[in-house]
Amino acid sequence: MSQVRTSDNSIEPMISLSGVGKWYGAFQALDSINMSVAKGEKIVLCGPSGSGKSTLIRCINHLEAYQKGDIHVGGIRLGHGSKVIDAVRREVGMVFQQFNLFPHLTVLQNCMLAPMRTLGLNKPQAEGRARTLLERVKISEQAEKYPAQLSGGQQQRVAIARALCMRPKAMLFDEPTSALDPEMVKEVLDTMIALAEEGMTMICVTHEMGFARQVADRIVFMASGVIVEEAPPAEFFSNPKHERTRKFLGEVLGRH
Amino acid sequence: MNYTLDFTPVIDGLPNLLWACLGTFTLAISGMLLAIVIGIGGVILRQSRVKLLRWLVIGFVELIRNTPFLVQIFFIYFALPLAGIRLDPTPTAIIALGINGGAYAIEIIRGGVQSISKGQTEAGLALGLHKAQVFRLIILKPALRTIYPSLTSQFILLTLTTSIASAISAYELTSVSQRIESDSFRSFEVYFTVTVFYLVISWVMMRIFAFFSARYFSYPLR
Ligand SMILES: Nc1ncnc2c1ncn2[C@@H]1O[C@H](COP(=O)(O)OP(=O)(O)O)[C@@H](O)[C@H]1O
Ligand SMILES: [Mg+2]
Numbered sequence: 001m002s003q004v005r006t007s008d009n010s011i012e013p014m015i016s017l018s019g020v021g022k023w024y025g026a027f028q029a030l031d032s033i034n035m036s037v038a039k040g041e042k043i044v045l046c047g048p049s050g051s052g053k054s055t056l057i058r059c060i061n062h063l064e065a066y067q068k069g070d071i072h073v074g075g076i077r078l079g080h081g082s083k084v085i086d087a088v089r090r091e092v093g094m095v096f097q098q099f100n101l102f103p104h105l106t107v108l109q110n111c112m113l114a115p116m117r118t119l120g121l122n123k124p125q126a127e128g129r130a131r132t133l134l135e136r137v138k139i140s141e142q143a144e145k146y147p148a149q150l151s152g153g154q155q156q157r158v159a160i161a162r163a164l165c166m167r168p169k170a171m172l173f174d175e176p177t178s179a180l181d182p183e184m185v186k187e188v189l190d191t192m193i194a195l196a197e198e199g200m201t202m203i204c205v206t207h208e209m210g211f212a213r214q215v216a217d218r219i220v221f222m223a224s225g226v227i228v229e230e231a232p233p234a235e236f237f238s239n240p241k242h243e244r245t246r247k248f249l250g251e252v253l254g255r256h
Numbered sequence: 257m258n259y260t261l262d263f264t265p266v267i268d269g270l271p272n273l274l275w276a277c278l279g280t281f282t283l284a285i286s287g288m289l290l291a292i293v294i295g296i297g298g299v300i301l302r303q304s305r306v307k308l309l310r311w312l313v314i315g316f317v318e319l320i321r322n323t324p325f326l327v328q329i330f331f332i333y334f335a336l337p338l339a340g341i342r343l344d345p346t347p348t349a350i351i352a353l354g355i356n357g358g359a360y361a362i363e364i365i366r367g368g369v370q371s372i373s374k375g376q377t378e379a380g381l382a383l384g385l386h387k388a389q390v391f392r393l394i395i396l397k398p399a400l401r402t403i404y405p406s407l408t409s410q411f412i413l414l415t416l417t418t419s420i421a422s423a424i425s426a427y428e429l430t431s432v433s434q435r436i437e438s439d440s441f442r443s444f445e446v447y448f449t450v451t452v453f454y455l456v457i458s459w460v461m462m463r464i465f466a467f468f469s470a471r472y473f474s475y476p477l478r
Contacts, residue, residue, distance in 0.1 A: 063378050082386075090384040100379035104397045104475050113393060114383035148476040159379075166383060 012075060014039045014170055014201045015060060015092075021068030022055055022225075029055045030066065031225045037170070042202045044212040044233075047222035048248060053205040056222070057172045060203070061085075061092045074169050090118055093163030097175040099155040101147035107134065107158050108143040111165045119166065126165070133161040137191050153184030157191050170201040177208060207252055213237065221245050265440035266449050269432075276432035277453055283349050283428055284415040284461065290354025291414065295361025299369055300391065302362065313362065320359035325420055328352050333424045349421035349428070357414040364410060368403035369395055401473040408465040415461050416454065429453055 015037040022030035029052050037043055045053050058064040060071060062078055062085045071078040073088045102110050111130035115121045121129065134140040137157040139150075147155055156176055163171060173192065177185045189211050196202060196215045206212065212219055213233045220230040223244050229236075237253075240246045266273070302313040320328065329352040332343065343351070372395050380390035400407070422431035429450060437446040 061382055063381060086384055086386070089382055092382075094379075094382040096375055096379060098373075098375050100373075100375040102376065102379070102394055103477065104401075114380075114385060117389055117393070118384040146475045148478045162383070 013037055013072070014041070014074060015203070016072045017056075017060070017069065018071075019069035020056075020059060020066050020071060022052075022059060022064065022066040029225050030059070033069070033227060035220065035227065037201060037203060039169075039201055040199045041217045042196050042200075042215050043204070044216040044219045045203060045205045045222065046207060046209075046212070046219060046248070046252070047228075051222040052225040053222055054174050055225075057094075057174055057203055057205060060172060061089050061094055063094075086118070090166055091169045093166055093168035093171045095156070095159050095163055095171065095173045095176045097179050099147070099152070099159045099179070101155055101159055101162070103147050106144055106146055107139070107150070110147070110158060111162045114162075115165050129165055130161070133164045134158070136164070136194075137161045151184060152180045153187045156180065156184075156188045160188075160191055160195070164195075170203070171195065173202065173204040173206065175205050175207070177206065209237070209249075209252055221248065223248070259444070261445060262442060263445050263449075265436055265442045266445050269436040272432055272436070273429065273449065273453065276427065276429040277457060279346075279427040279432075280415075280418050280429045280457060281460075283346070283353060283418040283421060283426065284411075284457075286350040287353025287357055287414055287418070288411050290350065291357030291361050291411070294354060294358025295365045296396070298358065298362035299365045302366060303369075317359045317362050320356055321363075325352070325356050325417060326423060328356060329420060329424060345421065345424045345426035348424060349418065349426040352421075353414055353417060356417070357410065360410050361407065364403050364406050365399065367406075368399035368401075371402050372399050397472070404465075404469060404473060408462070411465070412458055412461060415458060419454075429457075 013036040015035075017033050017035045020030055020033040021028065033056060035043075035056075045056065047053055055064055059066045060073065060078075074091050076084060076088055076091070078084060078088050101107075102113070105113065108127065108130055111134065112123070112126040115126045115129060116123065131140060131143065134143055137160055139154055139157050139161070142150060142154060142158075147158070150158065160171075160176075176192070177188050180188065185208070189208060192202070192204065192211070193215055202215075204211070204216075216233050218230050219233055219236040221228045221236070221240075221242075221244075228242050228244055229240070231239075231241075236245075237249065240249055298313050298316070301309045304310055329348065332352050333345070333348045336343070369391075376394055376398070377390050380394045381387070385393065418426075418428050419430035421428055422434060425431050433446050433450045437443055440446070
């Protein structure tokens with residue numbers, strides 16, 4: 001149920017957050033976050049370090065609990081019951097800055113584990129699916145290797161394939177290229193661009209502004225736990241409304 | 257010093273001694289298997305949401321690690337029958353070794369589990385795996401690999417500790433050699449031989465550990 005038609009005949013968003021508040025002890029990391037991501041939409045989430053970007057996307061698959069507001073994913077309200085959380089996690093793939101491949105499993109096994117254990121695929125089905133997706137991230141010849149035998153860029157592409165093996169309806173990326181050597185950034189971004197072109201719903205935390213310009217439907221800028229502004233890339237880069245956004249853009253674009 | 261070596265009683269007792277080596281092996285291997293089960297089970301309970309379970313594990317570990325093994329084995333052998341639990345020497349020794357080794361294994365394995373980065377758990381959860389699946393399928397093997405050297409030296413210690421089971425006359429190398437020694441008074445010859453046998457047993461154990469390491473923990477790390 002990726003699209004749920006409501007009475008006014010509008011299409012319900014794939015992911016929506018309304019009034020989400022999150023505290024770490026007394027520290028408020030997210031404050032009244034409202035955000036809506038339509039099916040097939042690509043969002044780039046940016047902002048200074050510590051602004052709450054990771055926290056926000058980690059709330060969407062409930063790696064972090066939040067204390068206020070509501071999150072809906074694919075029509076499911078993300079409550080706190082473990083059944084619902086598991087259901088949402090099966091629908092949403094996540095890619096981490098540090099890849100987090102399982103070191104004791106081969107590339108192929110990394111991709112087969114969750115589909116077999118959570119979707120109930122048998123071994124040939126899971127392997128077929130894994131090989132197809134490894135092909136898609138152009139790494140099929142490494143299927144029998146272990147993560148430690150791959151470069152960072154290759155590992156991150158495997159991580160993307162591993163998430164895709166769950167056939168998710170949306171993908172979350174948390175700074176997927178920040179831990180990479182510069183020469184490997186492109187191969188990962190190209191993989192993400194290809195995924196975007198296939199119509200995947202994506203939320204990407206990244207400081208790769210070239211990628212944002214090329215792929216994003218909207219750029220969301222956060223600071224200190226709030227969404228400061230959001231706009232399509234052209235407008236975001238040419239006409240940022242807030243001082244904090246201008247300052248951030250100056251820093252990020254200055255570096256490139 | 258004009259002690260003449262006479263290995264005749266040792267040679268006569270050799271079949272007995274070799275069978276006793278097998279007894280020692282049985283105690284060591286069974287004790288180890290039980291210790292691993294207790295170790296992994298204890299680590300799982302130690303992470304439980306239920307405070308009482310966590311405290312039970314902590315209490316168990318403290319109790320076992322701060323009391324002598326000899327007292328533990330006597331307790332099972334001599335005190336439990338008063339509560340209606342009567343066990344033969346060999347099962348008694350296996351249980352005592354398993355409990356004792358298990359308490360140490362809990363602490364060692366827990367250290368291994370804590371050394372695995374949180375990202376591994378998060379990646380597993382994000383893929384929709386349950387917490388128990390994450391532990392079993394993702395955390396456990398790398399965790400065991402990191403602490404494998406400590407665990408194996410603990411298990412060599414456990415192997416040598418089987419000799420304390422002679423105190424309840426379990427069938428193992430030390431008690432059999434004591435019998436030969438007290439019949440023959442050939443202390444040097446008997447205990448020299450037994451020392452060599454224990455060395456061989458430890459060496460075989462280490463070969464077994466190395467085999468498992470090569471079999472299960474040979475995936476590349478970097
Ligand atoms: N587990 C945690 N405990 C306490 N504070 C945290 C925790 N994780 C993040 N924070 C704080 O929450 C804020 C937002 O963090 P994060 O979402 O990681 O920011 P970003 O990804 O934008 O750099 C930061 O100030 C950070 O220090
Ligand atoms: Mg972050």
